[in-house]
Amino acid sequence: MSRILESELNVQGLTAYIDDSDEPRGMLHGTLAVTPCARGRLLGIDPRPALALDPSVRVLSAACVPGENQLGASVPDEPLLVEGEWGFKGQGIALVLAATQAMARKAATLVAIDYEELEPVLDAREASSRGSYILPSRTMASGDTSSAFARSAIVVSGRTESGGQEHVYLETQGAIAEPREGGRVFVLSGTQAPSGVQHAVARVLGLSMNAVEIETRRLGGGFGGKEDQAAGWAALAALGALATKRQVKVYLSRREDMAWTGKRHPYSADFRLGLDAEGRILAFEADYYQNSGAACDLSPAILSRTLFHAASAYRVPNLRVTGRMCRTNLIPFTAFRGFGAPQGIFVMECALDAAARAGGWDPIELRRKNLLKEGDVFHFGQPLANCHTGRSVDRLLEKSGWKSLRAEMDSFNASHALEKRGAAILPLAFGVSFTKLVMNQGGALVHVFHDGSVSVSTGAVEMGQQVSRKIQVIAARALGISEARIRVESTKTGTVANTFPTAASTGADINGMAALAACEEIRARLLSFAAKRLGAELGNLRLEGEFVVNGCEPTDLGWNKLVDEAHLERVDLSAHGFYATPGLFYDMKAERGSPFAYHVYGCAAVTATLDVLRGTYRFDTATIVHDSGESLDLSVDLGQTEGAFAQGLGWAALEDLRFDSKGSLLTDTLSTYKLPDIHFMPEMEVEFLADAGNPKAVMRSKAIGEPPFMYGIAGYFAVLDALRSARPDLAPSYDLPMTPEKALAILTGAGAPAKGAQDASALAPPKPECAEGALS
Amino acid sequence: MTKKDSKLRFLANSLPVETEAWRGSPALDFIRRDLALTGTKEGCREGDCGACAVLVGERLASGPGQAPWVRYRAMPSCLLALGDLEEAHLLTIEGLREAAASGITPVMRAMLDENGSQCGFCSPGIVVSLTAFLLEGPPYSIESAIVAVEGNLCRCTGYGAIKRAAARLVAEFSSLPTDFLARVAELEKAAVIPASVGAFARGELLPANVAAAQTQPPGSQTAQPAPGAGPALVIAGGSDFFVRNPKPDRREPLALLARDEDLRGIVEFPGGIEVGAAVAWRDFFSSPLVRSCVSGIGAFEGALASILVRNRATVGGNVANASPVGDLTSILLALAAVARLRGPHGERELPLERLFLGYKKLDLLPGEIIASFLIGRAPGRVFNFEKIAKRANLDIAAVNSAACIELEAQPGRPRIARARISAGGVAAVPLLLEKTSRLLVGREAEASTALAAMRQAMAEVSPIDDARGSAEYRKKILGRLVLAHFIALFPELEAELAREVLA
């Protein structure tokens, strides 16, 4: 048996995703008739043209929803099917069912929709100026920024933009619902949040949760996109299944998925950074305008992570940051790896970039000088413990041979007119835990079968992050048996209940701990049985190498025998485990507390080469030093680090999500929306930090999913660095992603930033007012 | 019709298939639904992700001295017309499993050892592409292995593990023989490919009506609609057709050009070469005739799509598609290609620039197809191609441009005797920049000429905004590409032009 069972199936094409399930006779396919413009009011629906297409066609509108026509989990602002006014293009108006998927799609286009088009608001700042918010703004503050700015030798300010990002999980969203006897329903759902889907389906159908079972076998990628946003497809399939008493499959084409599902939030921000004459940060202020889209979704939680990461990996004694969730008429933006942190960290890095220029400081030295250290306190009051930021940066500079690399690049740039090389680093301190306290809990159910094989179920969803591999390692270690005996099951709401999404990088932390607790309980029962059976001291017994070991003496009780005999003696071989991350608290009013179990540290350096003539660039190398605690599986953590970095680099320097002036998505295909391909990625070298055991997570490991995403931000600044070699005078508008078009605009001097988008360049006098006056 | 019936026959892995399914539907659906081979995934249905990649083995009418001449290539099954599988060997991930008793081939093993599969959705496609890489033959290098998987997107791994898996394979199989049948035998022994490949190659595992197929190359009978049937639905590589028609409705008559031997030859004629319209891009760029006629052209293959798409898309399809940013169209325009058109009323020839009437509108009569392109030889000609897209690879151009310049020796710097500069993405049709081309004639190849050409090119076009770039950007970048032509063709001008660029 291979180490990673799941992968072994993958490479053979044996893994079954949603669309690989059999389609039994009688199954109906569902799709949506959707809103045709960004904002409008529904006046009426005429299903007749669609119904005329084929006898199998059914059209279900909001009126057919037996329960509550609502998906919004935290704010009830997202109906499953539109009633009255709608807020974005691509929202469902009617569920259209037919015998084949092609026919359903055709029928959906035939549903006649009578509506009135309303003027949309697409821009976050514009929404803000109109007071259009999801929830009231939120501010976190520490110290006294205004007196700190007054004391500052240099103050820089500016505006930044960061774009949205399409998840492009390779498996699109979908669900298959099956009516079961007694009015119950079973849904095979492609979700990161089976319990969330269970709740949504129950709510929409007016059923109790025990009448709804959700199973998630695995996902062909999730990245946050199937956290809240998978619920709708499951609810639609279930609605269709109950209405028709048939199996119903709703599975999106790539174009539908891109046009109808949420993405990473675009942000616009204003920053102001004050430093003393030596380059020590004194004060930072920022206003974030989060483009939340038309519905709440996870926007508040995402915004809170932006605010928690406002200072990134730097010590900022005086800080004041405000975030606004601006309601616009774009698709509701949602979770995506990093969950608001990349957007916040980008702003801080822009501020440091502006400061380095204004102060004439070396960008690396400026960052090093301000790195967080053990004992520093974050602006929300949590002290920093087991901090490895400085260590990571030092090791990175050493590993990448930074000094000679820089010298080499400078001499290259001096001798090449039409090619310029650039580099940047990104230090990291990423907080792990759901920022919403309640979500930091999870369960597991472990069965040891009397043949010695073991089945582990948890709330964790396998989506390629290889959490099942980690849980397998944990269970095998806890029981002292071979990994080959452990099977990690698909995720089912009837097996492990009330779970929270597999997200926030906590999948292995929380579910691994719950699995560990269950395994430990079974182990304790087995050992106390063994103590009786062997007449040995319980305290001397342990399970190791598939045997009960008594002190240093092996016993005759091998795993199979132990389990078999225990079973005959009526020992319970199953256990439920539960884990709630300890030590977390947060006072929302005071904006103070300890929201994170721990932080993940590291540092990356990215180098790029710019083609000055064409405005194109390529990334040459990425060197990463990353803290993964005592890894449960290094190859898994390596894959997560490289994969997250690739997505971060794509976000920073390639993936260009575009809407037109009416709020229609322009980039709704893989031919217009480009994500990293194999040629785009630089050579990556990843080293995991030594001696970084983490006392705060399962078996001293660390969460891995999201943190390395941030490293991609260094790619943006590496290109900027190269652009500066060609245009030393350049004052960029900080506008992520970098694209060849933007690079050329900068190179040809047309990159003159839009109003308010400059960074301050002059050495500013102490008075902040004057510094701002220098912007022009 | 030489066939007894209209049934489509091919070999799917090791099983013969006979079907009445419509030949114009995408093979992907047939594979996943009718054959229930769900290891082949659907990720986009537009050739961009490679999750649907399959191997297709076909018997060619002519080849480099090998008998039998069989060739296997990986291609996206979402862009593959089912009818193009006629008499072919379709090999999916399920078929590859047959190679190893454990189901795990060395290619899969390399992926596992490097942990190259995370969510796994891309994995079967990657295994197919890497297997095609080994099957296609030496030389094996890490660079060519990367090209082999360039059409496979992976959102999970960041490609690090996939590159390492590819490197393992390169190391493990670097000494495979060049001879096809010998290589097939070795790969079979190594459990990389199933026995069905060798059997198909040796002609042992052929579908029932093989005799008919051998006398009548597949495709050519379908290319000519029966008289009075009305113009046929034409599909060549399908790389544009299936993107626009992901689930096309059945329509007859149907003309599948991709396997029509009459349309996929590259031959020499006095003074030039004739390139069949159904020649796949891959074959165009690797053709010794094309390479000798247009020196340096081979280097630009990588700028177009991905290897999976280049195995499908045809030269004629790129022109017929009439996209304003067609790369081959730009190249052929600069090369002064003449299109040879064939229709119910016979044949005619048209200089390529006269074929484009307006946005996506061609001067083609009902029932007329492009049969081939004539490209003249010109001994003093230098050629360059430039393309700018958001992503350097596997992306449609924002702007492209090709330049053909014929030089005349004279004392001092050479003089430009003839020039043709084309541009895509700057107008409703692919453009020959006539004024720019004319301006160059008689001038010396020097910096001031390049700058004048740049200004003229920018003045000559009026592009529009779209998701791939703004009008202003397109204009500006076209100017830069004109300079890039000069720097590529006359490297000695670089320093001087660089000063201008940086000024």
Ligand SMILES: Cc1cc2nc3c(=O)[nH]c(=O)nc-3n(C[C@H](O)[C@H](O)[C@H](O)COP(=O)(O)OP(=O)(O)OC[C@H]3O[C@@H](n4cnc5c(N)ncnc54)[C@H](O)[C@@H]3O)c2cc1C
């Ligand atoms: C993933 C992907 C990447 C791509 N990248 C590029 C790129 O980098 N550069 C680029 O230029 N294009 C690119 N394309 C576009 C596309 O592949 C080309 O336009 C291609 O050349 C079309 O050729 P085909 O043989 O596949 O045409 P088909 O799809 O078969 O046909 C296209 C149209 O032309 C007609 N047609 C085809 N052949 C003939 C003929 N001989 N006579 C008359 N009519 C005919 C068909 O009826 C159809 O309407 C890409 C497409 C995809 C899917």
Ligand code: FES
């Ligand atoms: S499904 Fe994406 S290339 Fe075919």
Ligand code: FES
């Ligand atoms: S492993 Fe998920 S897309 Fe490649």
